[in-house]
Amino acid sequence: MKTAASDKYRPYPTMKLAARRWPDAVIAAAPQWCSVDLRDGNQALIDPMDSHRKMRLWNTLVAMGFKQIEVGFPAASQTDYDFIRHLIEGGHIPDDVTIQILTQAREDLIRKSFEALEGANKVIVHLYNSTSEVQRRVVFGFDRQGCIDLALAGTRLVREMSAQRKGGEVTFQYSPESFTGTEPDFAVAIVEAVAAEWGATPERKMIVNLPATVEMSTPNIYADVIEWFCATVKNRDSLVVSVHPHNDRGTGVAAAELAVMAGADRVEGTLFGNGERTGNVDVCTLALNLFTQGIDPQLDLSDIDAIRRVAEECTGLPVHQRHPYAGELVYTAFSGSHQDAINKGFKARDKANSPVWEVPYLPIDPADVGRSYEAVIRINSQSGKGGVAFVLERDHGLELPKPFQAEFARVVQDHADREGRELAPEEIWLFFQRTYLADGRIQVVDYSTVPVSKGQRALTATLVVDGKERIVQGIGAGPVDAFVHALEKDLGVMVKIKDYHEHAIGQGSEAQAASYVAVAGADGAVVHGAALDASVTMAALKAIASALNRAR
Numbered sequence: 001m002k003t004a005a006s007d008k009y010r011p012y013p014t015m016k017l018a019a020r021r022w023p024d025a026v027i028a029a030a031p032q033w034c035s036v037d038l039r040d041g042n043q044a045l046i047d048p049m050d051s052h053r054k055m056r057l058w059n060t061l062v063a064m065g066f067k068q069i070e071v072g073f074p075a076a077s078q079t080d081y082d083f084i085r086h087l088i089e090g091g092h093i094p095d096d097v098t099i100q101i102l103t104q105a106r107e108d109l110i111r112k113s114f115e116a117l118e119g120a121n122k123v124i125v126h127l128y129n130s131t132s133e134v135q136r137r138v139v140f141g142f143d144r145q146g147c148i149d150l151a152l153a154g155t156r157l158v159r160e161m162s163a164q165r166k167g168g169e170v171t172f173q174y175s176p177e178s179f180t181g182t183e184p185d186f187a188v189a190i191v192e193a194v195a196a197e198w199g200a201t202p203e204r205k206m207i208v209n210l211p212a213t214v215e216m217s218t219p220n221i222y223a224d225v226i227e228w229f230c231a232t233v234k235n236r237d238s239l240v241v242s243v244h245p246h247n248d249r250g251t252g253v254a255a256a257e258l259a260v261m262a263g264a265d266r267v268e269g270t271l272f273g274n275g276e277r278t279g280n281v282d283v284c285t286l287a288l289n290l291f292t293q294g295i296d297p298q299l300d301l302s303d304i305d306a307i308r309r310v311a312e313e314c315t316g317l318p319v320h321q322r323h324p325y326a327g328e329l330v331y332t333a334f335s336g337s338h339q340d341a342i343n344k345g346f347k348a349r350d351k352a353n354s355p356v357w358e359v360p361y362l363p364i365d366p367a368d369v370g371r372s373y374e375a376v377i378r379i380n381s382q383s384g385k386g387g388v389a390f391v392l393e394r395d396h397g398l399e400l401p402k403p404f405q406a407e408f409a410r411v412v413q414d415h416a417d418r419e420g421r422e423l424a425p426e427e428i429w430l431f432f433q434r435t436y437l438a439d440g441r442i443q444v445v446d447y448s449t450v451p452v453s454k455g456q457r458a459l460t461a462t463l464v465v466d467g468k469e470r471i472v473q474g475i476g477a478g479p480v481d482a483f484v485h486a487l488e489k490d491l492g493v494m495v496k497i498k499d500y501h502e503h504a505i506g507q508g509s510e511a512q513a514a515s516y517v518a519v520a521g522a523d524g525a526v527v528h529g530a531a532l533d534a535s536v537t538m539a540a541l542k543a544i545a546s547a548l549n550r551a552r
């Protein structure tokens with residue numbers, strides 16, 4: 001770095017808490033959620049949303065179950081104003097949903113905001129002014145009292161206009177904006193003054209929103225400040241304490257979670273974290289984090305791809321492929337040991353028949369967010385035998401024995417290494433067919449057996465060997481044994497069966513037999529063969545031929 005960090009940046013002040021409680025707290029219920037997609041999310045877009053996109057996003061937010069939605073900054077833009085009028089006049093606001101609007105503490109803006117809200121039932125009027133030391137000094141040019149006076153003037157006007165307003169109840173929300181740059185004692189002082197001006201009571205609570213307008217510290221410090229604020233502010237029971245984390249340090253989600261542990265009742269955020277700079281806190285991640293702890297998040301994320309599509313189309317911003325819970329790749333393992341564990345996890349789950357989710361490397365069942373198991377395992381040069389076996393079992397019902405898996409996985413891995421890319425499931429199946437099922441120098445055309453003595457059968461098999469038909473005969477304890485004898489006697493091929501497995505694929509008249517053999521050649525090297533056939537015996541004979549063809 002060209003600049004010495006210590007010359008230019010100062011550490012964020014820590015909080016001296018005698019006995020902080022939040023580290024031992026456990027979140028047991030979802031906080032109140034407020035979506036700020038249509039305001040904070042919108043104000044950060046290259047092209048702010050038009051009314052059509054806003055309506056689409058609104059419908060999605062309502063369908064997800066948000067009960068509080070900040071719908072815009074009506075005094076700032078005609079599009080926001082018109083959209084709010086459209087929601088109200090069009091009767092698009094369900095009875096259990098409260099719309100919220102944002103305004104600065106400026107008379108003309110407050111008046112215009114109330115005009116926008118005419119005819120609406122319940123509303124939240126959200127007033128903000130920046131309270132940070134830097135902004136008081138640099139932007140507003142006033143002292144602490146000047147800052148309080150501005151907030152009080154705005155609050156007074158909101159109170160008066162609320163009293164005159166016809167229609168449903170007004171909930172007042174105040175944000176000491178740039179809270180993270182504000183001295184905590186001053187934040188308490190201004191909030192107490194505003195709450196007194198508004199007349200907050202336990203029956204008529206005021207929302208106090210403590211935004212990490214810019215995330216400036218580790219999340220534990222934010223949690224300390226929230227805990228301290230909740231413990232210090234007068235008449236805490238007259239307040240709903242809300243947090244509004246941004247994500248400048250990449251820890252917005254952690255900050256929100258720790259803040260809830262520290263006493264916050266409410267969280268404002270956006271879908272997938274769209275918002276100013278590095279974004280607002282991602283409400284989808286917060287909600288699904290709760291879900292994975294067995295807590296009802298009170299938001300419906302059961303079709304996360306549909307929600308993601310709407311968010312992407314409305315904001316014009318893609319959701320990253322590795323985005324928690326929603327990214328295209330977040331339920332996919334490419335690496336061998338992960339695939340092996342996932343494969344075993346699914347098998348154990350089938351056996352245990354328990355609702356409890358315990359599949360390694362998958363913190364959530366993809367089906368719970370509407371994802372299929374299709375992409376859970378994908379194959380490239382980092383993949384192992386478990387992954388390849390998983391794909392063949394999932395797509396074709398093949399249950400390869402372990403040593404067989406190892407051999408085939410090597411074949412697949414060599415190919416993936418050479419190609420330097422992912423292999424699609426269809427390619428793996430094609431590879432399996434080419435390696436084991438394709439016709440080779442020895443083909444089994446037909447066979448018949450007859451008993452010759454107790455426990456002994458004679459087998460006659462029609463083969464095609466190097467393009468010529470051959471009839472071979474042998475005697476053994478069963479058809480496989482007799483076939484091995486026939487190969488040795490009539491073709492001079494020594495066959496030592498080291499391992500044999502078979503299973504059915506499917507049921508009824510459609511069922512097929514799958515056979516797998518491990519054959520040791522004259523040099524002791526073991527080669528595997530496999531075959532599929534409607535007849536179990538035919539599948540076994542063909543599997544032996546498959547192994548011999550590979551050995552030769």
Ligand SMILES: CC(=O)SCCNC(=O)CCNC(=O)[C@H](O)C(C)(C)COP(=O)(O)OP(=O)(O)OC[C@H]1O[C@@H](n2cnc3c(N)ncnc32)[C@H](O)[C@@H]1OP(=O)(O)O
Binds near residue numbers: 043076104150
């Ligand atoms: C952290 C946040 O997300 S806060 C929300 C931010 N969102 C937005 O700003 C989006 C919408 N805003 C806008 O469209 C415009 O800023 C408007 C319409 C609200 C105001 O526009 P304008 O008055 O033309 O310009 P501008 O925003 O530059 O005004 C700045 C003035 O407002 C004052 N101001 C800024 N915030 C506030 C506030 N919360 N309360 C009172 N005054 C404020 C500034 O001190 C400055 O005063 P000055 O003119 O005496 O220097």
Ligand SMILES: CC(C)C(=O)C(=O)O
Binds near residue numbers: 102209246
């Ligand atoms: C208006 C306020 C709450 C805001 O968006 C912020 O501080 O980030």
Ligand SMILES: [Mg+2]
Binds near residue numbers: 211246
């Ligand atoms: Mg914000």
